[in-house]
Every structure is written in structure tokens, then in C-alpha cells.
Amino acid sequence: MNHRLKVAFVGSGGGARGLAHLGVLKACEELGLAPEIFVGTSSGALVGATYGQQIPLDVLLDGYRLPWRRRHRGPRLHLATFLGPPKLGDLLDPGYLTSGLFSADKLEGYLAEHLPVNDFSRLPHPVYVTAVDVDKGARVVFGPGYDESTPLSQAVAASCAVPGLFRPYRIGDRYFISGEVAKTLSADIAVAAGADVVIISNVYRPERVAVGKRSLARRGPLGILRQSLSVLLSEKERQGVELHGRLYPHVTFVDVAPELGPLSYVNRFAVRSIVLRGYRAALRVLAEAKERGVFEQKRSRIADLN
Secondary structure, eight states: OOOOOOEEEEEOOOGGGGGHHHHHHHHHHHTTOOOSEEEESTHHHHHHHHHTTTOOHHHHHHTTSOGGGOOOOOOOOOHHHHOBOOOHHHHTOHHHHTTEEEBSHHHHHHHHHHOSOOOGGGOSSOEEEEEEETTTTEEEEESTTSBOSSOHHHHHHHHTOOBEEEOOEEETTEEEEEGGGTOSOOHHHHHHTTOSEEEEEOOOOOOOOOTTSOOGGGSOHHHHHHHHHHHHHHHHHHHHHHHHHHHOTTSEEEEEOOOOTTOOSSOGGGHHHHHHHHHHHHHHHHHHHHHTTHHHHHHHHHHHHO
16 A cells, blocks of 8 residues: 655745745656645745645746746746835834835735635645744744634735845734744644655755855855855754754654855846756755655555554
């Protein structure tokens, strides 16, 4: 009897770099490891909110192709989609107005209009989105078994509200910022949802500069900032994966961290390179796990339990 593995996909944030998640999912499809549980924050939440409701990868990628090369009618997430102006009420509240450069309301409105399903309870697969409640200083989870009454579009907008860049996103009388402030990844949510295998896609792998090459220290402040953020968040992610491995020994965690080098967090025009790097990294890591029999061993353990 073939005992099916329940596979979860957990995606980090990372702005335009988060497009690497689509490459990781492509590799999952080719290797027969299609996820059915989706957990994400920021760009990872965007991927879960779209691919998690069965929008095909080619349709999602089509939104980043040149206009004359597009073949599908689907969501097109450009930089202008994210950078919304303040509302009139924001102008009357200088404290809130200066809490970030842009509003996530424009992104929410676009998603509300273009997502096929905007209700967590009606999605074909469980989708979980994380954010942080500013005034409680704690992680908040949107999705089945948590807060599933909030529209998906609002949850994603809250999760994408990167501090400093966006003003905290308001839902009811609460304000939210990106879930990465609390956790780079929330693999524990996937475990609680019943996952046997958790595929983690983390785009914060630090850049490695070969000896003799030009140092990052000589490439200006943005290079140092990008590298510092990558080191901080990748180390946070590594410790989290190790902890989850000890806490949940019955679950297999597969960590995919593509090498994105100097690729920017905001340059969507590098989409082809970003997606390919995610795809190649995932294909290598997942194929190696398959060759070691990791997934067959998991199926055998599930069969023994049954």
C-alpha cells in the first residue's frame, strides 16, 4: 500500500528574492512532492496565497514577463502594486503617517480584486499567513484553526508590512507588521497542521565572496546592509530548523537556501535568475534527499504507525 506523505511548504520573506519560492515549487512538482499545506510571511505569504489556491506556476510567472510575451490573465505584482499613498485619515495622524514610507492598502485592494478566493475557509489547501501585532509584540497566525475570519488579502497585506518601508497595516482596531519580525519561518505551524515533510524555502543565504574577489566592504552600504540582513536571518532560521528537528523528530525538515548572491530585494527584473536559482537549489537538495531514501523511510514509518 502506498502511504502518501503530507508535504508542507514554508516560505520566508525577502521581497523580490521571494520569487525563488516559485522555483522551489517547480522542483517540488517535478519530483512528485507537491505541497498541500502552505505557510508563509511577506513574499512567502504571497506565494502561499496564490499557488496555495492552485494558480499554476506558469500563470504566476507570467505576471513578470515582458508585456508582449505574456500568455495568461493572472495577478501581476509590480513594485507599483505595493507602494500605496496614504489615506486622508493618515494625513491627520502624523505619528502613524511617519511610521513608514508607504501604505499596504494598495496591495490589499489589488489582491482582493484578483485573488480567485479571498476566504481562508474556502481555499482548496490550508494556507497560513503570519504577522506581528505591533501593540502586543507577538506573532499572529491567520488561517484554519487560528484567525480565519480575516480576508486572505488583508492577512497578506499585514504580513508584507515591512517595518520602516510600510506603515503597520490596520485590521479592525489592531495594527500589524511583517511576521518575520517574530520568526523568519513558522515551520511549527506546518507541523501542527499535520505535515510529515516540511520543505523550507529560505532566501536569506549570505553571499560568499571568493578569496581575491572584491570585498563586500567595498561595494557600498546597500551590499553591507543586504549581507548583514542575510547573516542575521539565515542564522535565526538555522537555529529554528535545528530546534524543530529536536522538538518534532517524527517530521522530516528539508531546508532549501538558494545562493542569490548580490541579487536585490527589490529588483523584480532579475526574476528569471532568481527563479532559476531557487529551482536548481531545490532540485539538488530534494533529489539528494530522495537518493538517501529520506522520503521512503518516512512512508515506511507512517505505514508502521498505521
